[in-house]
Each structure stands twice: as structure tokens, then as C-alpha cells.
Amino acid sequence: MGIRRMARACIAMLAALWLASPVYATPIAIIVNTTSLAGTAVDLAFDLTASTANTVKITDFSSDGALDDSTIALIGDVSSGMLSSPPVIIGGTPGFDEYLQSMTLGDSLAFTFDTTSTQVASGSPPTPDTFAFFILVDGIPVISDDPQDPTGALLTFDFGIEIPVLTLYSSATLPVREGIVSNNVAEPGALALVIAALLALAAMLPVARIQSRK
Numbered sequence: 001m002g003i004r005r006m007a008r009a010c011i012a013m014l015a016a017l018w019l020a021s022p023v024y025a026t027p028i029a030i031i032v033n034t035t036s037l038a039g040t041a042v043d044l045a046f047d048l049t050a051s052t053a054n055t056v057k058i059t060d061f062s063s064d065g066a067l068d069d070s071t072i073a074l075i076g077d078v079s080s081g082m083l084s085s086p087p088v089i090i091g092g093t094p095g096f097d098e099y100l101q102s103m104t105l106g107d108s109l110a111f112t113f114d115t116t117s118t119q120v121a122s123g124s125p126p127t128p129d130t131f132a133f134f135i136l137v138d139g140i141p142v143i144s145d146d147p148q149d150p151t152g153a154l155l156t157f158d159f160g161i162e163i164p165v166l167t168l169y170s171s172a173t174l175p176v177r178e179g180i181v182s183n184n185v186a187e188p189g190a191l192a193l194v195i196a197a198l199l200a201l202a203a204m205l206p207v208a209r210i211q212s213r214k
Contacts, residue, residue: 027059027114028166029179030133030155034065034105036173043136044083044109046099047153048076048090050129052119052160055091058083058099058111065106073100083111091129105135112181113157121160128158128165135174143171 048056061067061083069084076097079089083101090097113131121128132153135142141152149156149169154176158165170176 026159026164027112027181028157029060029110029112029181030168031108031110031177031179032135032154033108033175034063034135035107037105037135037142038065038107040105040137041102042105042142043071043100043102043139045134045136046088046090046113047132047134048097048129049095049132050091050097050160051094051121051123051127052129053092053094054116054119054129054160055089056131057114058088058090059086059114060112061086061110063103063106063109065109066104068102068104071102074098075100090131100136110179112179115157115159115164117159117164119160126161129160131157131159143169143174 046056046058058081067084069082072082076095077090077092078097078099079087081088088099090099115129115131119129120126132151133155134151134153143149143152143154149167154169154174156165156167156169158167166178168176168178
């Protein structure tokens with residue numbers, strides 16, 4: 001195979017890898033449209049199920065609803081922070097941890113979460129640490145009939161593994177989307193390596209054309 005054809009093949013392969021394997025770098029901003037439930041008293045549950053000592057840090061909570069700082073319930077390893085006085089840090093030891101707080105919903109809510117990945121999940125295949133966010137009414141997830149997510153979570157984030165996986169369970173009742181973290185500077189990682197490889201291989205093509213004409 002000539003240099004030009006080899007370079008093209010490598011570019012195609014790397015591009016396919018880039019598109020097929022999204023790379024998530026925290027922090028991640030989440031926005032939930034709660035207009036359909038505005039005025040409803042709910043509980044916000046931030047859960048971490050971990051096999052490692054990794055943590056989740058929650059910051060930048062905002063909403064036009066009303067948080068109730070007198071109704072906070074903690075399970076497991078959770079720091080003393082509050083959504084109204086961040087950060088809230090969940091985890092640090094293996095097990096199940098939860099931060100739960102009541103509020104009256106407005107038209108939207110948003111928060112940013114960041115995770116540590118210094119601890120690598122064990123097992124073959126490894127069991128990831130999983131962060132999940134729920135909106136509960138009387139202890140029951142508002143969205144509990146999604147066949148893709150029988151737990152009723154609005155999002156899950158699996159980490160402590162080679163490629164973290166963010167899943168958003170958006171619906172007509174509660175649309176969920178990613179926001180923009182303005183102060184987030186991407187760290188060099190798999191995505192950067194793919195981009196560098198694509199640029200390097202693309203630069204080889206003119207050289208290959210010149211050599212082929214000699």
C-alpha cells in the first residue's frame with residue numbers, strides 16, 4: 001500500500017474512532033427544563049454508587065424555584081456543603097452515597113458536576129462508579145416509565161473506567177441537556193491525540209503526492 005493510500009486509511013480509521021467513542025471530561029454542566037412541573041414540591045437526589053474512593057463534586061446550582069435548606073438528608077459519605085452553599089462533595093469510600101434536598105420547582109434548574117478518576121474500578125470487565133441524578137415526588141422518580149432507564153434517573157455518569165459514559169434521559173416532561181462550562185479547559189487526552197494524529201497524517205498527503213511524481 002502506498003504512503004498516500006495508507007495515510008487516507010489511517011485518517012478514516014481515526015475519524016471513525018473519534019466519532020464512535022465520545023470522550024467526556026468533567027466538569028459537566030446539566031440543565032433541566034422543569035416548566036411542566038413548576039410549583040411542584042420535589043426532592044432532588046444526587047446518588048453515587050462507587051466501588052472506589054472516587055468522588056463527585058456538585059457546584060453552580062441555580063434555579064428560579066425555591067430550595068429548602070432545612071430538609072437535607074445525607075446517606076453515606078457526603079460532605080457538609082449544600083446546593084445553596086457549594087460545593088457538595090459525595091463519595092470518598094466505596095459504597096452508596098446520597099445527597100437529597102427538597103425544593104419547589106420553577107421553570108428550570110441547572111448544576112455542574114465534577115468527578116475524580118484517580119481510582120480505577122476493578123473487575124473484568126471493571127464495574128464503573130456511577131453518579132445519578134433524580135427528581136422525586138413522594139419518594140418516586142418523576143420519570144419512572146422509560147424502558148431505557150427503569151430506575152427513573154434523569155442522568156447517569158459512569159466513570160473510574162477508561163472512557164467515561166454520560167447518558168441523559170430526556171423526555172417531553174423533563175427535557176435534559178448539557179450546558180457549557182465557560183471556565184473548563186480541556187485536558188490533553190484521547191481526543192487531543194486523535195486530533196494530533198489526524199493533522200499529522202493529513203500533512204503527509206502533499207508529501208506523498210510529490211514523491212509519487214518523481
